[in-house]
Amino acid sequence: MADINGSMSANKFDLPVDSEHKAKTLKILSFKQPHMRSFHLAWISFFTCFISTFAAAPLVPIIRDNLNLTRSDIGNAGVASVSGSIASRLIMGVICDLIAPRYGCAFLNLLTAPVVFSVAFISSAQGYIAVRFMIGFSLATFVSCQYWTSVMFTSSIIGTVNGVAGGWGDMGGGVTQLLMPFLFHMITTYGGATPFTAWRIAFFIPGWLHIIIGVMVLALGQDFPDGNLGALQKSGDVAKDKFSKVLKHAVTNYRTWVFFLLYGFSMGVELCINNVIAEYFYDRFNLKLHTAGIIAATFGMANFAARPLGGYASDVASRKFGMRGRLWVLWIVQTLGGVFCIWLGRANSLSVAIASMILFSIGAQAACGATYGIIPFVSRRSLGLISGLTGAGGNFGGGLTQLIFFSTTRFSTASGLTYMGAMAVACTIPVAVVHFPQWGSMFLPPSKKGGGCTEESYYSSEWNEEERMKGLHHGSVKFAENSRSERGSRHEIAAAVTPPGYNSTPAHVV
Amino acid sequence: MAIQYRFLLASVFVSCLVATCYGGVSFKTLQTTLAVTATHKEGVLKAGLDNITVTWALDPSAPAGADASYKTIKVKLCYAPVSQVDRGWRKTKDDLTKDKTCSHKIVAKPYIAGGAVATATWTVQRDVPTAKYFVRAYAHDAADVELAYGQTTSVDKKTNLFDIEAVTGRHVSLDIASICFSAFSVVSLFGFFFLERRKTRIAEAK
Numbered sequence: 271m272a273d274i275n276g277s278m279s280a281n282k283f284d285l286p287v288d289s290e291h292k293a294k295t296l297k298i299l300s301f302k303q304p305h306m307r308s309f310h311l312a313w314i315s316f317f318t319c320f321i322s323t324f325a326a327a328p329l330v331p332i333i334r335d336n337l338n339l340t341r342s343d344i345g346n347a348g349v350a351s352v353s354g355s356i357a358s359r360l361i362m363g364v365i366c367d368l369i370a371p372r373y374g375c376a377f378l379n380l381l382t383a384p385v386v387f388s389v390a391f392i393s394s395a396q397g398y399i400a401v402r403f404m405i406g407f408s409l410a411t412f413v414s415c416q417y418w419t420s421v422m423f424t425s426s427i428i429g430t431v432n433g434v435a436g437g438w439g440d441m442g443g444g445v446t447q448l449l450m451p452f453l454f455h456m457i458t459t460y461g462g463a464t465p466f467t468a469w470r471i472a473f474f475i476p477g478w479l480h481i482i483i484g485v486m487v488l489a490l491g492q493d494f495p496d497g498n499l500g501a502l503q504k505s506g507d508v509a510k511d512k513f514s515k516v517l518k519h520a521v522t523n524y525r526t527w528v529f530f531l532l533y534g535f536s537m538g539v540e541l542c543i544n545n546v547i548a549e550y551f552y553d554r555f556n557l558k559l560h561t562a563g564i565i566a567a568t569f570g571m572a573n574f575a576a577r578p579l580g581g582y583a584s585d586v587a588s589r590k591f592g593m594r595g596r597l598w599v600l601w602i603v604q605t606l607g608g609v610f611c612i613w614l615g616r617a618n619s620l621s622v623a624i625a626s627m628i629l630f631s632i633g634a635q636a637a638c639g640a641t642y643g644i645i646p647f648v649s650r651r652s653l654g655l656i657s658g659l660t661g662a663g664g665n666f667g668g669g670l671t672q673l674i675f676f677s678t679t680r681f682s683t684a685s686g687l688t689y690m691g692a693m694a695v696a697c698t699i700p701v702a703v704v705h706f707p708q709w710g711s712m713f714l715p716p717s718k719k720g721g722g723c724t725e726e727s728y729y730s731s732e733w734n735e736e737e738r739m740k741g742l743h744h745g746s747v748k749f750a751e752n753s754r755s756e757r758g759s760r761h762e763i764a765a766a767v768t769p770p771g772y773n774s775t776p777a778h779v780v
Numbered sequence: 781m782a783i784q785y786r787f788l789l790a791s792v793f794v795s796c797l798v799a800t801c802y803g804g805v806s807f808k809t810l811q812t813t814l815a816v817t818a819t820h821k822e823g824v825l826k827a828g829l830d831n832i833t834v835t836w837a838l839d840p841s842a843p844a845g846a847d848a849s850y851k852t853i854k855v856k857l858c859y860a861p862v863s864q865v866d867r868g869w870r871k872t873k874d875d876l877t878k879d880k881t882c883s884h885k886i887v888a889k890p891y892i893a894g895g896a897v898a899t900a901t902w903t904v905q906r907d908v909p910t911a912k913y914f915v916r917a918y919a920h921d922a923a924d925v926e927l928a929y930g931q932t933t934s935v936d937k938k939t940n941l942f943d944i945e946a947v948t949g950r951h952v953s954l955d956i957a958s959i960c961f962s963a964f965s966v967v968s969l970f971g972f973f974f975l976e977r978r979k980t981r982i983a984e985a986k
Binding site: 331332334335336338340341342373376377380381384387388390391393464465466467469470471474477478480481484485488489553556679 | 828878906910949950951954965973
């Protein structure tokens, strides 16, 4: 654990770091403090929450008979499971900006465990919907996970790091499709329990996972490279910010809302599929519960490689083309994802359905990774809240698509998939309007007004004169320096010097 | 990556050609040559506890020789239309391989020619959901293809229906375990929080 004084000069790091002490490389097999240990705790806690949020999905064929559910009940429960975290992701964003990721993450895991255990008590459709809604709150660990990695790792690799952490966490949605039917099978065959009791017992395993990871985050985790938040604030290294300011700079930045919409059709679509795909294969192709679970799992498991691939592609594109490359990568993979979703809905044979589902999963998940390769650059002051808002947009999109396309008997699930894919393609077009004055957008180069805009001017504009006089913006200026990599290789050479007026060395450091 | 993509597309194309669609027997083509009855106690039947006694025999009014190929009789528990509303997984379809009306097997017995009435008693299984039901018996030939059927209700499936109530699946031991683990979780969280606060305060006081 970091020592209480938290003095910057005394810390030694296992990995090479930049001026903010963020790691410049990702060493996957290491668990050393602070960077890699935080990385592993972050993604595992998020993974656990994905497991329990979608744990009901592969067991729906059993649960629907136990609780006498109708199609609308099942659809509503699916919507509920992803809507709860619309609010909780926002709150977690604020908590990360104001308090720090470690407690937010542990708090959520340890309070979700009782809700998961409460499935023992469910006896009606309303109870089922309510429990799935409350378990869904835990998806806010996504925000703490991405925030935690964003403060531990530097900008040039942030796409890859966020992609790996996010992807491995999202994988929980796939693992659960295998885990829960497997547990159910074990409990009925070797435990001798009847089906309507066995599914409840199966839920205890995700419950225990929440407790284990929650305790580990508290005991082993650290908020920032230099220590925990409480200690850093006391030594003056991290400024305390105000909620109203953080909120204002998140909400008034139009890019926040574009990504809110966009993420709804990459992550939102993925969340929706996690809820419907096992039942879809079970009912449409007459498969066994076990088999449908395996197929559904491959969708979520593709996250292991697909989301990091999206983040990595974003980083690679940014090396040559800067931020513009990142935006193009996002548009391409997300549109492809939508196209393959359309194909999945139209597939009439099992093998075509599986093939199109795999391609669709790669597209949608790579898009999620590519999105979070861009989010850390939208704002430095309100990083947590914008991460939270984008994440909330994902859930909002997921709930919306589940409600529109999969809660009605008016058209079949297959048609629902096709329409959802078409909507995803259409709603990806707005990425073309995202413009960074210092880096450009998909179709426009960087702004030329006032002799050119710099990274410093963009990030410092989030602080007013008074705050700058107090030196509160130094963290943002340091970040701006490190973010120059987003200019791409053609403009990098001219960018080495910090412009006058932006002294990044804080006054009190000797 | 390009080669793998091409291989994937090629195998997908080939499997499209390979996929066959066998239609099943159409329900409308089946003859109603079996007379089926089901007796049980009055009121709602409880899964896991109550019994249903089913009988089946060749209907006396069936044409002679109709039962020549009957080899097996499969008796099933079927959902009444009111229990199929808004539940697509119980939908009635004419193609018997896709029909989900009768998803619970009661008994399967070899067919004994001669017109005698066969009986079987069945305890309602614990995985039967709460719904309204009737009983139907299918006559299968040696290749397990449906040839004829009989049911306890009318053609529109509105008469002579009975209710079954499912087990809840809940247990007191499960409830207690749930409460214990939940309490442990909450206590760990606040325990850690207060312990850390105390540590920071002690370090500050030094």
